[in-house]
Amino acid sequence: MPVRRRRSTTLAAAVATAAALGATALAGLGATTASAAERPLTGYELTWGIKQSYRTYVGMFGGFTPSGGASQAAGNGAFTFVDGTGTYDGSGHTVDLAFKGGLVSKSAAHGFEITFSDVRFDSKAGEVTADLKKVDTSQGAPRITEGDDVPLATVAVTREMTGMATTLTAEAGEYLGSASYAGAAGDPLTVVKKAAPEPSPTPTTSAPTTEPSPTASQTQTTEPQPSATQSSTAAPSPTATTGTSASASPSASASATATATPAPAQGAIADGTLGWGVKESFRAYVVGDIAKGRVTVSGGATQAGGNGAFTFTDATGTYDTDAGTLTASFRGAVNFRGHESNGAYGLDLTLSNLKATLDGGTGELTADVDSLGTRTEDVVLADLTARSADLSARDDVITVDGVAATLTGAGAKVFGNYPAGTALDGVDLSVALSEDAQLPDGGGTGTSGGSGGTGTSGGTGGAATTGGSTVGGTGSTVGGAGSTTGGLTGGGSLASTGSDLPGPALGAAAGVAVALGAGAVFAARKRRPRA
Structure with a gap:
């Protein structure tokens, strides 16, 4: 008979949290009236391999099938979930993001199929969760276990949100089929904002909102910051790069052409x-x-x-x-x-x-x-x-x-x-x-x-x-505890360094100053509707 487990949500706590967030002002934006502490976020990606030894174990006789935009790195690597949306809490410097994409982990030889969906990252709770459905046929008749918002790992949250240490939970061990996973170090987890395409270097792109200028710092309190943040993390300026390559490439090509003697066919x-x-x-x-x-x-x-x-x-x-x-x-x-x-x-x-x-x-x-x-x-x-x-x-x-x-x-x-x-x-x-x-x-x-x-x-x-x-040596454990490198547990706020937004990964949200009432904040905290 199917077994279904769900995490409970304390309604009173959620309401209290929403009220507190709705009452907090956005600092440093020059607003004349108080605005809500939460801001909407879009366009994020989450990359996590769960645990290398688990991927190896599954890969011996089965494999992974991503769907809905999710992907897996080559060589049975980590998984990436896309189109993350959610909110940033400026008062606590925390994010809550839900990602699109699913994943099926299946091994007919071991008799299991596990479906991951609705992957979420909550920096305040310091955890990554997912909806899971496991079909176990190892004992003959299928046994189904399902859960919503199953906590898979605690995350040692950092401001940059890259390479964060994870520790697998008892629930992860239950679903993944190994009690030894509980408390074991998982793969590092990274959450980043997907870089937006750079604007074309045309004369009309000099507006401060689309192309950063050397005087961006003089207008940062009144102009949106996404462009400045993207500029600092993206490739060099299109005009500078184009000028360099334009002068170097032809001469290098001409030199190679002049000296090379092609080999026969x-x-x-x-x-x-x-x-x-x-x-x-x-x-x-x-x-x-x-x-x-x-x-x-x-x-x-x-x-x-x-x-x-x-x-x-x-x-x-x-x-x-x-x-x-x-x-x-x-x-x-x-x-x-x-x-x-x-x-x-x-x-x-x-x-x-x-x-x-x-x-x-x-x-x-x-x-x-x-x-x-x-x-x-x-x-x-x-x-x-x-x-x-x-x-x-x-x-x-x-x-x-x-x-x-x-x-x-x-x-x-x-x-x-x-x-x-x-x-x-x-x-x-x-x-x-x-x-x-x-x-x-x-x-x-x-x-x-x-x-x-x-x-x-x-x-x-x-x-x-x-x-x-x-x-050689002990290496990774196939289907076992794997790495013995301990990771930091727990979670919480992303450290503030003078800005009310956490690091370059979240910088694109800096220009968003939409006031959210307590009711809207509470709605944003609810689970994303299923497609």
């Missing part, structure tokens, strides 16, 4: 790099509290920090830009080792001699595979799909970033836990067509790999091994 590859993380959840699993293993690179391969993606080097092969074909082999190896018992390992997998082929935008990624002492050469691990069939060179370098990689049947046998068709980390390719060509710095780190979103993907540890570097 086809020939041998002189050098190159391949960036690939295999799969972020697999890397986290290896160094996590289940496998308790390590990742080691050798033979010229490198790994990005934070248990990130790998870069394989010294490419050889052939290319044909007219035909849109490329075949490149790379040096370097990576070893995944874990599940140690009495000196023996249940997981000991090495990938080496990686080779990527592309023909008209599609191709394959192969490698030599050594698993528990059994070696198999040229195993097709993934099918590749580039965003474009074009392989044109620039400065004698062909660069193909963000190539989608999908696990093949042969690859599924190598990794065991992932079925064929599973999305792997994206592939970045850069190959030099001449000895003098300059490859991009770093050579690519795997578009969908690396740290990806907010939070960390496991600790680093273990001693360095001969011939390569090792990433």
Whole structure:
């Protein structure tokens, strides 16, 4: 039978709060009459990964599906909810915001589906909440648990509202399926105002309300402040930037054109790099509290920090830009080792001699595979799909970033836990067509790999091994408590620094001086109507 939990709201407290807010004047705006303390806010975004180890746990056999404008960062990263609206309380320097977008966390293998909606951030309460619906089929018949305004985490609120420490609640542990989450550190949380498009640099944009001027500070008590705030956080002035690029770009282009000797349309590859993380959840699993293993690179391969993606080097092969074909082999190896018992390992997998082929935008990624002492050469691990069939060179370098990689049947046998068709980390390719060509710095780190979103993907540890570097140690916990880094709890006001608005993230509200009666304030505190 469905179980439904709802948070209760104390009506008397809400009325008292509304009355207090309605009676507070907006200070520093030169108003001749008192106005309400609350001001409307719009256009905010909230980014939060919940908890990296939870995303890894779900990603092992399932995944996340954002909707309604919400999105997830590459590499199973953090989630962003959009179009935040609400109010700012100038007397207490607090905000209350509700965001659009939903999220479904689902794993058929573990028998659960959790839907997140109506995500809210209340800096006065120091918490982030959401409406949740969990369908649990792990015991057979579906068991449904629902809740409105479920507190997911307490937030250590800062004035800037970026990278705020979070601590998961008991309710989060209940819905996410692990009692150990209660009191555990969650991912950092950020709330920012989405930058508005800059106005076109035309003669008519000199009005103070649309284009900041050097004398903006002289009029800040009578003119709206959003433009000044946006100017301080946005890119340099359009006119200044345009003037710089206009004088520099043509000469640089002319110089390059005068000295460059284009490589032939086809020939041998002189050098190159391949960036690939295999799969972020697999890397986290290896160094996590289940496998308790390590990742080691050798033979010229490198790994990005934070248990990130790998870069394989010294490419050889052939290319044909007219035909849109490329075949490149790379040096370097990576070893995944874990599940140690009495000196023996249940997981000991090495990938080496990686080779990527592309023909008209599609191709394959192969490698030599050594698993528990059994070696198999040229195993097709993934099918590749580039965003474009074009392989044109620039400065004698062909660069193909963000190539989608999908696990093949042969690859599924190598990794065991992932079925064929599973999305792997994206592939970045850069190959030099001449000895003098300059490859991009770093050579690519795997578009969908690396740290990806907010939070960390496991600790680093273990001693360095001969011939390569090792990433290991306790790492992140798959489905467990994860990071042990404690976060500040509680919440409250955003610190005031002489202004009655909290930091650059909320600066765009400074020019709003609409008086709100107590009744309107109370209405603003109610939950946003469902669409």
